[in-house]
Amino acid sequence: MKPFLDGLSQCLGPAGLVTDPAEMAPHLTDWRRMFSGPALAxxxxxxxxxxxxxxxxxxxxxxxxxxxxxxxxxxGGATPMGTGPQVVLSLARMTAIGTPDPIGMVVEVQAGAILQRVKEVAAGCGRQLPISLAAEGSATIGGVISTNAGGLNVLRYGMARDFALGLEVVLPDGTVANGLKPLRKDNAGFDWKHLFIGSEGAFGIVTAAVLRLTPATRHRSVALLSVQDLPAAIRLLGLFQDRIGETLSAFELISAEAMRLVETRCGLACPVADGAWFLLVEVASSLDGLAGAMEATLEAAFGAGLVQDGTLAASEQQAQSLWALREHVTEAESRCGKSLKHDVSLPLRRMEAFLDSVRARLAELAPAARLNIFGHLGDGNLHVNVILGETPPAGASGITAMVHDLIAEAGGSISAEHGLGQYRLDEWCRLTPRTGRDLAIGIKRAIDPNCLMNPGKAIPVFSPPK
Amino acid sequence: MKPFLDGLSQCLGPAGLVTDPAEMAPHLTDWRRMFSGPALAxxxxxxxxxxxxxxxxxxxxxxxxxxxxxxxxxxGGATPMGTGPQVVLSLARMTAIGTPDPIGMVVEVQAGAILQRVKEVAAGCGRQLPISLAAEGSATIGGVISTNAGGLNVLRYGMARDFALGLEVVLPDGTVANGLKPLRKDNAGFDWKHLFIGSEGAFGIVTAAVLRLTPATRHRSVALLSVQDLPAAIRLLGLFQDRIGETLSAFELISAEAMRLVETRCGLACPVADGAWFLLVEVASSLDGLAGAMEATLEAAFGAGLVQDGTLAASEQQAQSLWALREHVTEAESRCGKSLKHDVSLPLRRMEAFLDSVRARLAELAPAARLNIFGHLGDGNLHVNVILGETPPAGASGITAMVHDLIAEAGGSISAEHGLGQYRLDEWCRLTPRTGRDLAIGIKRAIDPNCLMNPGKAIPVFSPPK
Structure with a gap:
């Protein structure tokens, strides 16, 4: 491997090549410390x-x-797996953010640019990049695009894919495919950029992107509501869509159990009386009529008996306090010890029966485990997490398959927004019809015949054909 | 070919197989009568x-x-080319539209469903499918998806791709790939549906789709404005984006020459005094404050000296009259004899210089030809059409290459929304870097090795490898 490392050293310089084990270590383990693997450099x-x-x-x-x-x-999509010689290629030094074009509503950035920084730059010219993730202070644009990240505002604005107007990609043989056009419409044949969005680096490395920006919404209105049951939550979503649907920017679901954890583990206080579920609702617009429309919609919701209790933020500070409750759910969960995370989506009309089945099956399988359910109801995306505590209880090993089986029965997805990585690949293979698998594998073989691009992530190909 | 036709007759029945030349004829020529080709059936x-x-x-x-x-x-993407034995496969009988789910905001439809009909069904449950095309009374969902159609509302809602949540596709070997999931979020590995969107049938046949719907916007406000020059038009776009950008549903550009043609050839009257350009602006929202915000924005535009003259529709009927002016541009053009259509997009900041160059080069090349420019300024998408009259003038044959060369220089696209088909494929090959071509050809070879799917459209592959 010496000639290889010497070659790398020559083309990357001293700042570009890390072989010191201590310096390499943070790159060889994911941040949840679930996966790790070796790399040559x-x-x-x-x-x-x-x-x-x-x-x-x-x-x-x-x-x-x-x-x-x-x-x-x-x-675990960015962690090596030890299947053959591998290097980690970090985009962390490629952080340039171009000058945004506020009327064309685009900005060109390098793959290593931090999402939050790009959002700040967009806001600085009166526009927004409405991709909102817990990890936005560390997540990079390249990672966001190659995992087609989702988050809090998908119901209104879409996933990362919807913001990638143009990509620059390095292909498995080193060729640079430059598609960095700042065009909102470009129907000139097969649009190859979609190969590289959501495929987790299996076809190439995203090195830069032109991102679409949206107009800023100057006003927002945030409410926290409690409802008696899931059907009420879903009818409430319909009521918002009917009346002021295009202003609906977030419609987040938090179970009473999850809210209790946020209060007990993180010390936050929920100002709304309990129902079975809480909903955090945000509407946003540049029109002055927003606040009045929000109030009228809430009145209608109370009038229709859909809401048990609720509060409407009277200031930006109160809005942030309500959001803090939602944002601390993951932190509260992590303070309870180990947990299994499930990132599922399914049709709303199947959701109640699905959750009933999960509860019943979990009670049989691992009665000591506790559900921690929250998510993006407006997208049909639930995080059906299962808290195991410090020592996984009996039956824990069968939980994920049980949840995924029920999702498959409900016509849903086992990965709504987090991707497959190495974590969910086996489950995807188990539950995905052969045609879908064959299409993915066929494209992988065509673009990356020697299987050098992130083998074993997103697509079940680990090595070249024998 | 008798065994082939007998086999088809057996599997499709009498209603499913047309071999009578008169009955076949409408399927063998495109509606502009620019392309035609033979088919076995x-x-x-x-x-x-x-x-x-x-x-x-x-x-x-x-x-x-x-x-x-x-x-x-x-x-010409749906017209046979006479390169080897071919059949036309019409989806016209597969028109089923499922019951929409208004809260999940999805509807499942077969590929032959007419766009307008699907829009009506969506409207019937208080939702909308905001894909708006001149041809929507005849265009089918399968065609809309496989060409990634655009239209009037792209600046707010996106292209057809953004509405295709799930697809069912028949692959070149007859395998059915069923991805008809009604999920707004599904990040489970490589998302193969994007192969079939905008690739004009080169990889397979879209047979059904689950479409995303959006909330309805109950109010709209429409204005027709005239401006002195293109920079003023672009600054006006910026002003709308700054103030009420998220309500902006259409920002259409019409040249003074195009407006004159609408008046003289179609007998419509433009109520606004001439500038160099007209803008048809539509904003829409479910909030009551829309009309006031539109008025305030127009006041600001006049106050900033951006607008020469303008009218704000005071009724739905007036709004429709203003839209009629825009919608008759193509009809007015067709009454002037032959024309060359160019469907380009480019960065807004390059647009004025591009049009100046087009005008100067056209005056040299074919002084008798007349420009008819209109389009979707909010998307950077212009239809730079050239009216040739009944007898094409000297120099006409060089016009398209000239326009496309200038677009390539400006970093634009030669096909913003209409697709390549057979019409623009040579020009695309001439102007597209090799990497992009190789990617498209590589995927074509991998998915359709025998080149049976719409050969010679969208991708420059006409036959299997020798």
Missing amino acids: VLRPGSTDQVSAAVRLCAQHGVAIVPQGGNTGLA | VLRPGSTDQVSAAVRLCAQHGVAIVPQGGNTGLA
Whole structure:
């Protein structure tokens, strides 16, 4: 491997090649510490040309590449797996953010740019990049795009895919595919950029992107409501859609149990009397009529008997306090010890029966485990997490398959927004019809015949065909 | 070919197989009568199973397939080309529209469903499918998706791709890939549906789709404005985006020459005094404050000296009259004889210089030709059409290459929304860097190795590898 490392050193320079074990360590484990694996080196290229040169060297030496952004993924997609010689290629040094075009509503950024920083730049010119994630202070644009990240505002604005107007990608042989056009409409044949969105680096490395921005919404109104049961929550969603649907920016679900954990584990106080579920609702608009419309909609909801209790934030500070309750659910969960995270989506009309089945099956399988359910109801996306505590109880090993089986029966997805990575790949193979698997594998073989791009992530291909 | 036709007859039944030349004729020519080609038969399957069986038969006999929806395309993408034995496969009988789910905001439809009909069904449950095209009374959902159609509302809602949550596709070997999940979030690995959106049938036949709906906007406000020059038009767009950007549903550009043609050729009267350009602006919202916000924004625009003259529709009827001016531009053009249509997009900041160059080069090349420019300024999408009259003037043959060369220089696209089809494929090959072409060709070879799916459209592959 010496000629390989010497070659890397030559093309990346001293700042671009890390072989010291202590310096490499943070790149070899995911942030939840669920996955780790060895690498020959961590590459930190400073430019697309350096990425290209490094990939070419890896291809020559048959070394696989694990691309890595902010290392905030929840599915081990950016962690090496020890299947053959691998390097981690971090985009962390490629952080440039271009000058946004506020009327064209676009901005070009390098893959290592931090999501939060790009959002600040957009806000600085009166526009917004409405991709909102817990990890946005560390997550990079390259990671956001290659995992098609979701988050809090998907019901209104869509996933990361909907913001990627153009991509620059380094292909498995080192070729640079430059599609960095700032065009909102470009129907010139097969749009190859979609190969690289959500495929977790299995086809190439995203090195830069042109992002679509949206107009800013100057006003927002935030309410926390409690409801008696899930059907009421879903009817409430319908009522908001009927009346002021296009202003609905978040419609978040929090179970009473999850809210209790936030209060007890994080010391926050919920100002709303209990129902079975809480809903955090945000509407936003640039029109002055927003506050009045929100009040009228809430009145209608109370009038229809859909809401048990609720509060409407009277200030930006109160709005932030209400959001803090939602944002602390994950933190509260992590303070309870180990947990199993399930990131599922399903049709709303199947949701109640699905959750009833999960509860019943969990009580049989692992009665000591506790459900911690929250998520993005407006997208049909639930995080059906299961708290195991410090020592996993009996039956814990069967929980994930049980949840996923029920999701498959309900016509849902076992990965709504977190991706497959290495975490969910086996489950995906188990539950996905052969046609879908064959399509993914066929494209992988065509684009990356030597299987050098993040092998074993997102697509069940670990090595070249024999 | 007798065994082939007998086999088709058996699997499709008498209603599903057309071999009578008179009955076939409308399927063998595009509606602008620019393209036509022969076919062995026109297939009219009544179900996905019949599509699958027919494709299997075609694969066995080495017969290529040209999928066809409403035959309203502008690039010859659904017309056979005479390169080897071909059949047209029309989805016209597969028109089922499922019951929409108004809270989940989805509806499942077959590929032959007419866009306008689906829009009506969505409206019937208080939702909308905001894909608005001149051809929506004939265009089918399958065609809309496989060409990634655009239209009038893209700046707010996106292209057809943004509405396709799930697809059912028949692959080149007849396999049915069923991805008809009504999920707004589904990040389970490589999302193969994007292969089939905008690729004009080159990889398979879209047979059904689950479409995303949006909340309805109960109020709209429409204005027609005239401006002195293009920079003023672009600054006006910025002003709208700054103030009430998220309500902006259409920002259409019409040149003074185009407006004159609408008046003289179609007998409509423009109520606004001339500038160099007209803008048709529509804002929409469910909030009552919309009308006031529109008035305030127009006042600000006049106050800033951006607008020369303008009128704000005071009724729905007036709004429709203003829209009629925009909608008659194409009709007015067609009454002037032959024309060359160019469907380009480019960064707004390059637009004025681009149009200046087009004007100067056209005056040299074909001084008798007249420009007819209109389009979707909010998307950077212009239709730079050139009216040739009944007899094309000297120099006409060089016009398209000239326009496209200037678009390439400006970093734009030669096909913003109409697709490549057979019309623009040579120009795309001439102007697209090799990496992009190789990616498209590589995927085509991987998915359709025998080149049976709409050969010669969208991707420059006409036959299997030798």
